[in-house]
Amino acid sequence: MSLSHLSFYSAFTLSSLGLAFHRTHLISALLCLESMMLSMYIALSIWLTENQMTTFTMMPMLTLTFSACEAGTGLAMLVASTRTHGSDHLHNLNLLQC
Numbered sequence: 001m002s003l004s005h006l007s008f009y010s011a012f013t014l015s016s017l018g019l020a021f022h023r024t025h026l027i028s029a030l031l032c033l034e035s036m037m038l039s040m041y042i043a044l045s046i047w048l049t050e051n052q053m054t055t056f057t058m059m060p061m062l063t064l065t066f067s068a069c070e071a072g073t074g075l076a077m078l079v080a081s082t083r084t085h086g087s088d089h090l091h092n093l094n095l096l097q098c
Helices: 003-021 028-049 059-085
Strands: none
Touching: 003 028, 028 059
16 A cells, blocks of 8 residues: 555544544534545545546546535535524534524
8 A cells, every 4th residue: 555545544534533523613523524525635636647547637626626615615504503503512503493
């Protein structure tokens, strides 16, 4: 296993563990999701360069575009929940109370 594969796997795993265990604030969950998307973008770019596939060259840019849209939507949700609930704690966000 090369160093780039190891770094991708460790970045994705640490992001997943951070999302699973540190769920106190919405901003930390959004940061973990962004790091997962960034590691997937890097892995897709590395995979395309290693296999020299020219037909899927737009896939990393498409992934990065969806990641930016996800970040914008997440920040809008963060601002909306902070305005309505007063904080970004995830235990305050209950679907039964909304």
